[in-house]
Amino acid sequence: MIISIASGKGGTGKTLVATSLALSLKDSHRVMLLDCDVEAPNDHIFLKPAVTGSEPVNILVPKVAEDKCTYCGRCAEVCAYNAIAVLGDHVLTFPQLCHGCGACSYLCPEKAISEEPRETGLVEWGRSDGVEFAHGKLTIGEAMAPPVIRKVKEHVSSDGTVIIDVPPGTSCPVVEAVKGSDFCLLVTEPTPFGLNDLALAVETVRELDIPCGVVLNRAGVGDARVEEYCKKENIPILLTIPLDTEIARLYSKGIPLVEGLPKWKSSFLGLLGRVKVLIDERNRSLKR
């Protein structure tokens, strides 16, 4: 079972929910936490995993053998990203623009283009007190998060519960992280920003045909419009976490909520139970 934790708006509590859920389940379940927020990964701060392995993330970029090249320009013509250009008898490559599709090297009539790896990030994995863990880190200055996210998701195991911490937003990195999930928890806060971005996140998961539910964090601030929206859209609110200075203080120190306040463990187990019921209901209705 794969549960992704997403939000639209940043800073609503994805990391809090992802780490708390993983730590609540570990005594009774095989549980894996994959931090796919590769631009700003934070789960390791809370779990402090012992890293047992790592692997660079590479994009294959073109390398032109100028002795074979006839400067015909076919490579530049087929590149959709302007990552290769032919100027007179020079071929210029712009590795930062290359998406690694491989079209130039395959289509070069002279077989003058080979591919070489360019590192754009790093995936690390290990264990933390009963939780299997992996995360990705996009290299500073690199633009493309999705290849790093894909590499983190190679660690998804087919048994046990896999929890995916998703980056904020609604565009390609979010889609890459969320797709394939059985359920998506959308963490939000009861403010106009929280509501606006929740609605965008709901559209995104509906586009991907993934069932979702809401975790309402910092309840007590703001207004009731998020709850009204959820009611209208028929989206269940599966857990409510109040605005609480003790929770904020633990978070600021990198202490997982369920370690600092163990009474929250049962709430997160209850959350998982409700998610399971919703997944089962959906699977039954899909079979029908």
Added chain:
Amino acid sequence: MKEIVVLSGKGGTGKTSIVGSLAVLAKREVLADCDVDAADLHLLLSPSVKQESEFWSGQVARIDEDRCTECGLCQDLCRFDAIKDFRVDPVACEGCGFCSHICPVEAITMEENMSGHWFISDTKYGPLVHARLGIAQENSGKLVAVVRQQARQIAEEHKLDYIISDGPPGIGCPVISSLSGASLALLVTEPTLSGMHDLERVLGVCRHFGVPAMVCINKYDLNEDNTRQIETYCSTQDVELASKIPFDNVVTEALVRGVPVVEYSDGRVSREIGALWQKVSGVMYSKQEVT
């Protein structure tokens, strides 16, 4: 004309609330919402849209089923796993066009993709350029570039002094697109280990692209030990700490009413943001003197 972009690495540190207030405090500025994935600045500035434009960017492959012989070459060669059972998954397709070039029966065409909208609006504080990326779309970086280009054009036409941009979270494509070539990055962080970790990453991106940075610690009194650590970090990195804003629920109250906090209250948060703007605009001014 000076362009100030507000970034944070970690989401939810208060970028948009601060930009909303800077919109009130700055004079002769254009505002740009570069968080095109999850734009929120309009919720504080009550814009009236004057111009709406479609954003066409990138392509998506389409297979003509009548022509397709199901040879499978496209599926084998696609590096993005975007073709399954001889159908294109438009969400996974990166628009590289490789498949359209290699299909032996020319059954694959590339179609232009409408991936969002951008707007030019009036607000009582000045013009606002904002956008909405289509759901699950790519090319957020390119849409950010359009927003900035429009903002620059408005600033030049009306000889405005500032572009103030609300940036996206993270450090990837849309952040780089918001940042490159800006005059100053104002980095909003919070005194949490996560906020500090992500501040280091986004400061790294500023350095990488040669954009000068200043730091603002929001909700600094939530953990004063961490705030001291950030202060030490800033001085070792030789980055100016522009402001420390206290935590106050008045920020959320203003947000619920849909107004920038400096208009809603004249309390300590508003005074601190006022001092922040004095400092930021002062730095810009002294730089102008030098150049």
